[in-house]
Amino acid sequence: MHKLLSVLLALPLLALADEPAAKAVTPLAGSDIGGQLVQLLLGLLLVVGLIFALAWVLRRLQQVGPRSGQVIKLVASQALGPRxxxxxxxxxxxQILLGISAGRIAPLHVLKEPVALNTSETATPEFAQRLMELLGKDQKDNT
Known part of the structure; x- marks a missing residue:
């Protein structure tokens, strides 16, 4: 991976090495400043795009792996406050009930019998239900 990155970073230097020496000696005063700015911006966009592409590839590579072999699973979560x-x-x-606050995680209770969740039933969150009710009322008022 490091070799690929070093090769990609060395490509602009190789392109400059292939240019004739006469072009490298020409003064910049006669050249178009707008063209140079466009070339600079395109080069910058290429480098930023390459960084994002490599980050995406690394994220994908980290996610590849056995997901079914996970030992710890989150069964349920309930917000008590903002933190x-x-x-x-x-x-x-x-199953273990954990209390999470701003600075600590505390085990609250170890359940003797695991809680069985009904996964076939789709529970809509309270906020989503309230939002749908409000949207439904607004649509009735407009008609």
């Missing part, structure tokens, strides 16, 4: 929440985490066959 506090409860998490129900399953580790193996054991």
């Amino acid at each position: 506090d929440r409860l998490l129900l985490v399953q580790v193996g066959s054991e």
Whole structure:
């Protein structure tokens, strides 16, 4: 990966090395400043695009792996406030209720019997339900 990056960064230098020496000696005063700015911006966009492309590739490579072998799973989450929440985490066959606050994570309870969630039922969050009600009322008022 490092070799590929060094080759891509060396390409502009190789292109400059192939130009004749007469072009390199010509003064810049006679050249068009607008063309130079366009060339500079295109080069900058190319480098920024390359950085984003490499970041995307690295993210994809990190995600590739056995997902089914995860031992820790998040079963449920409930916000208690802007910075506090409860998490129900399953580790193996054991479920643990965790309290998360701004500066710490505390185990609150270890459940003896795992909580079975009904995954076939799609629960809509309270906010989404309220928003749909408000949108429905607004649409009725406009007609």
